[in-house]
Amino acid sequence: MSSLLFPRWTNTVSRLTAALLLSLPAVAIGGLMLYVRSPLANAQSHPVEQPFEFDHRHHTGDEAIDCRYCHHMVEESSTAGIPSTTLCVSCHAQVWNKSPYLAQLREKFFTDQPIPWVRVHNLPEYVYFNHSIHVNKGVGCVTCHGRVDQMAAIYQKEPLTMAWCLECHRNPGPNLRPVEFMTSMTWQPEKDPGLRAAQIQDLTAKYDVHARTSCDTCHR
Ligand code: HEC
Ligand code: HEC
Ligand code: HEC
Ligand code: HEC
Ligand code: HEC
Numbered sequence: 484m485s486s487l488l489f490p491r492w493t494n495t496v497s498r499l500t501a502a503l504l505l506s507l508p509a510v511a512i513g514g515l516m517l518y519v520r521s522p523l524a525n526a527q528s529h530p531v532e533q534p535f536e537f538d539h540r541h542h543t544g545d546e547a548i549d550c551r552y553c554h555h556m557v558e559e560s561s562t563a564g565i566p567s568t569t570l571c572v573s574c575h576a577q578v579w580n581k582s583p584y585l586a587q588l589r590e591k592f593f594t595d596q597p598i599p600w601v602r603v604h605n606l607p608e609y610v611y612f613n614h615s616i617h618v619n620k621g622v623g624c625v626t627c628h629g630r631v632d633q634m635a636a637i638y639q640k641e642p643l644t645m646a647w648c649l650e651c652h653r654n655p656g657p658n659l660r661p662v663e664f665m666t667s668m669t670w671q672p673e674k675d676p677g678l679r680a681a682q683i684q685d686l687t688a689k690y691d692v693h694a695r696t697s698c699d700t701c702h703r
């Protein structure tokens with residue numbers, strides 16, 4: 484019975500695995516540690532090819548559609564949300580409704596299938612992140628995502644490493660803006676040093692912003 488469940492070759496396999504595990508940890512862990520810190524692993528700056536025609540440059544910008552129209556959960560929820568096919572069609576039933584660029588969209592809509600977007604930003608499972616607290620306390624989209632309105636295909640602008648999160652969390656003040664400009668791609672802070680110091684102080688007080696560096700802020 485046992486020989487049926489565990490044929491002889493499994494012994495060899497487990498011995499080999501054990502040997503590998505015993506001899507390789509230093510190399511493997513070293514390699515992994517380098518890998519997780521490399522831009523390769525966090526895909527920074529590489530535009531991610533999407534299986535589907537969609538261009539933020541034609542849909543966003545301060546004079547165009549607000550980010551929250553499509554990423555409508557960003558103020559209330561941990562995730563920003565990706566728009567449904569129905570939302571696209573709510574405009575494209577009128578705008579460019581005959582365009583060949585939208586053939587794919589029409590097909591998905593009429594066959595009731597979701598669009599298989601490829602994720603660009605993806606933190607490890609063990610990290611807790613929440614959009615709503617950031618945007619409601621005055622951290623704008625552009626601060627973490629860059630000039631999305633100029634990206635043909637979205638790429639990860641910032642490293643999203645723990646060091647990057649902590650750099651802001653130690654002293655968030657200089658990264659704050661009035662929440663009315665949360666989605667603005669072009670808002671600029673005060674230039675004059677005196678006015679700038681007052682602006683940082685005002686925004687920090689107004690949104691009751693604190694440094695947050697304890698481990699359980701992000702690892703729960
Ligand atoms: C008309 C709808 C629409 C608008 C407006 C819009 N987006 Fe998007 N956004 C999408 C869609 C669809 C995707 C998924 C496809 C992709 O990654 O390009 C996406 C993806 C993203 C991603 C990458 C998500 C991931 O996978 O990590 C970011 C970041 C983003 N949008 C930020 C913004 C910001 C910032 C604005 C405002 C300046 C904005 N978007 C405006 C529809 C929109
Ligand atoms: C609020 C209205 C609105 C929504 C919602 C919207 N679009 Fe558009 N879309 C437009 C307008 C306006 C244009 C034309 C832009 C131009 O002329 O530069 C356009 C252009 C396009 C084009 C052709 C030009 C290009 O950008 O390559 C595609 C493809 C497209 N949209 C896909 C989508 C998809 C997919 C969604 C859903 C994620 C979507 N749109 C949601 C208004 C909208
Ligand atoms: C403090 C930095 C920060 C700010 C501010 C921020 N984001 Fe993000 N965003 C992230 C991170 C980090 C992720 C990846 C989250 C994950 O993997 O769980 C992300 C993911 C996304 C995604 C992918 C879907 C999701 O929710 O995971 C979209 C879309 C997005 N952000 C849009 C926006 C928009 C729109 C704004 C402004 C209204 C915004 N973000 C503001 C850091 C930020
Ligand atoms: C540009 C500034 C900035 C960056 C970058 C940033 N944060 Fe934050 N974060 C803030 C601010 C401001 C707050 C609110 C602090 C307060 O007053 O409680 C905050 C709060 C949080 C909270 C508290 C949520 C809660 O419900 O208590 C979490 C979790 C968090 N951030 C995770 C992250 C992670 C993970 C990253 C990196 C992927 C990150 N943040 C990057 C500015 C930033
Ligand atoms: C502001 C958010 C934030 C805080 C606070 C934070 N971390 Fe992290 N941590 C992250 C993010 C994001 C990652 C994943 C990206 C990376 O590995 O840099 C991470 C990864 C890690 C890892 C994985 C191993 C590694 O280095 O790649 C460990 C271990 C860790 N954190 C421990 C801690 C400890 C201990 C503390 C408290 C001293 C802490 N973290 C505080 C955001 C945070």
